[in-house]
Amino acid sequence: MDTTSTLRTRQAREAVVIRFAGDSGDGMQVTGSRFTVETALAGNDLTTFPDFPAEIRAPAGTTFGVSAFQIQFGARDVVTPGDAVDVLVAMNPAALKVEVKDLRRGGTILVDTGAFTERNLTKAGFPANPLEDGSLAPYQVLTFDITRLTTEAVKPFGLSSREAHRCRNMWALGLMLWMYGRDRQATIEWLHRKFADRAELAQANVAAVNAGHAFGETAEMSEHLVGYTVPSAPVEPGRYRTVSGTEALAWGLIAGMRAAGLEKMIFAGYPITPASLLLHTLANLKAYGVVTFQAEDEIAAIGAAIGAAYSGALGVTSSSGPGMALKTEMLGLAIATELPIVVINSQRAGPSTGMPTKAEQSDLFQAVHGRNGDAPLAVIAAATAVDCFEVAIEAVRIATTYMTPVIVLSDAYLAHAAEPWRLPDATALPKFPVHFRTDPADFHPFLRDPVTLARAWAVPGTPGLEHRIGGLEKDYDTGHISYDPDNHARMTRTRAAKIAGIASGIPPQRVALGDDHGAVAVVGWGSTYGAIHRAVSEARDEGGDVSHIHLRYLNPFPRNLGELLSRFERILVPEMNDGQLVQLLRAAYLVPAIGLSKVEGKPFKVSEIVQAIESTLKGQP
């Protein structure tokens, strides 16, 4: 398709933030996902963030039923979904009402006037029509009767009026694809696949996409309806795909299982937002050696993972805060019996039920400390959707090398956020084959590797290694039950030394951006990576002496971390909690780290961190 000849003059943009918003039933997630694919194919770097309501089907037209999808894409490195929205696509009044606050002044609003009925305006709580009362004056408002235009476009296919109405999102997608000079082919092919058994639905949706696109190309509209170009980002050559944090975790776990030379993964979960997606994803990957088990509760889920590990499989469970709380006693059992399991926590706002669909990083203390007894285990965190792949592999490596449970901290944002990923060479991934004990000579279950202190992994089915393990304290030298005081002290210290020793096998902490010394280090962990990175980059562009340090390893910390931190005058720790890593760092290294806390269930804005960096550089608290 030759689009250049039909283009009016397009304006160039370096990066753009679009937010698609509509009713839960308006298909905004699909619209956003399709726009993402076409944008990735156009060579932009991008980050996306779906933001949907907790209600499954909130009453139509209400503000609490608004579902949104945000994407930032650009010609440069894009690491966050964007602070302020440039273009808001609002499919109904409620979407406009909820989302306009994140639109930058001068930003563009596209609305479907067909949805701005008296009834919908009332449901959204508008006393007057905002399209007419001047309240949107700070913005460029583009109005189209998308409802009518879609209905006309799909008329030939004989859909019910309800089905025809549901094609509106594809019309809006078509217009946005035109606006940014995107191709439609992948979407058209996808629609044909999706509606393979209902050709008329496929054709109608394709017609809607095409109609929206053609509208942009041909409409004699105000000067505001202009097309843009966003040049492709400079990226390394290779094969790419977009990947969400959930997908990357799922594939990383499989890669980790393979790297360990294990035959199968038993993944046991219990439905909980936002962790269930991982269970759903893995349930479709049985061909890759995965057996999924939906347990009766969180405790049974981790119990099955422990049972699987005991039997020589990779045992994995996954949950979110409240479920993690329930798994606590089992984690203690896995620590006492020294069995390798991976536990993934997609953190959400707490305490208690909290805000299930909203991201937070407030389970760090729970992960590091939240058990009875002296019960150390390894804790690592993923920074980005792509990073989830490596972190999952690393979790399997640590678990199987050290015979320990490993908690992986992800969050509600990472679970859904997606970005382009240059596919790794699957044959060149790390290998860390496990060695099951088979030799009965001098065997007891708490025989330890002299270097890692890991106990022998002896699985049922192995002749001559029959043994008993459990939650009772065991004798260091025989593995039998022991209440001996000195032995308990020795076992407690051995368990601690084993976890501390993990630090010997991990890379030293690097600086993600900037110098390894200076005025300010901004230290983060988890999904705040993008916002911190961009903020530090901006501060450095302004001449700020600031560096970004991002931690993957939260327990134990990398060996050089204390020394690295000591080379900075001030340490700023932005976290989506009320100050947890900052306390761990202060406790471990006696450094005067200061926290930057955000607990609104929303990711940091770059500007918020930039501001804090500026204050810190000036020496203000």
Added chain:
Amino acid sequence: MTVTTITDAELAPKDYASDQEVRWCPGCGDYAILKAVQKALAELGAPRERTVFVSGIGCAARFPYYLSTYGFHTIHGRAPAIATGIKLANPGLDVWVVTGDGDGLSIGGNHMLHVLRRNVDLQIILFNNEIYGLTKGQYSPTSRRGTHSPSTPQGSIESPVSPCAFALGAGARFVARAVDTQQPEVVALLKRAHAHHGASFVEVFQNCVVFNDGVFDHFTSKDVASDTQLHVEHGKPLVFGRNRERGLRLKPGTVALEVVPVGEGGVPPGDILVHDETNRALAQLLVALEPPAFPVALGVLYCNPAASYEAEVYAQARAAGFTGEPADLGALLRREGTWTVAP
């Protein structure tokens, strides 16, 4: 490496004992059950390396330490969950769960419910002593109303749960009951449970000599046993009594059992119910029988096999392409929606 094949030799009950000193109270019913389990294992010729005993917490849960097989002493109430993970990882293992009335029906009631309805191929032995022993004698979920204990000084006001009725309600497909001291019966039931594919639930009335001594005497003591115990057998009439002079029949006009005289002067032989262990409704009537009006039903009360959970899990997995061999990870990553950036 050479593997010494220990299992070729014929194993005696003592070969299933570990080197650990058994530490139950002298006279505890657990000793008898341990002996019965060791005997059953020997008679089954169970390979020790493929046999796993999983327990929770409680007196009964010490069981695995006293066996020479693989053993996992887990946490309170959760043995069924861990046993499920073991079977999912390696369906070829022979997995037994040892639990008690508190472990299996109070803190672990939920897991018991689900492991039974899923029909995971396990032998579950529930030692019912109607008391919390290890924590020093509190009333348990199977304690009868009025049970005096440290936590119920005025007597328990709770209605007890019947383990076998619970198991049937949960959808168990093998439900059996025995008395700790009746070793031949216990051994026979354990062997039946072992032969059953799917979850087998065996309740053993177990006497706690310290905190609840004699709680089952009204149907286990020698002088009353034959008049208060009904040993059921598939295809045989439901009769009991010193001279097998009493039997069970359906009370005309109702769905309830009644005890009637048999033999001379008794009801016609055709009236007496014949045990059908595949009949769930009959099993439900049998588990509810209680002295003094009725005998306690012992033996295999219900057995109606179906595919086990893990068998179906792996059937589905294989249908979805699971082979047990490493699949092409690269193909997974490239599966859809990729693009290439040229150098």
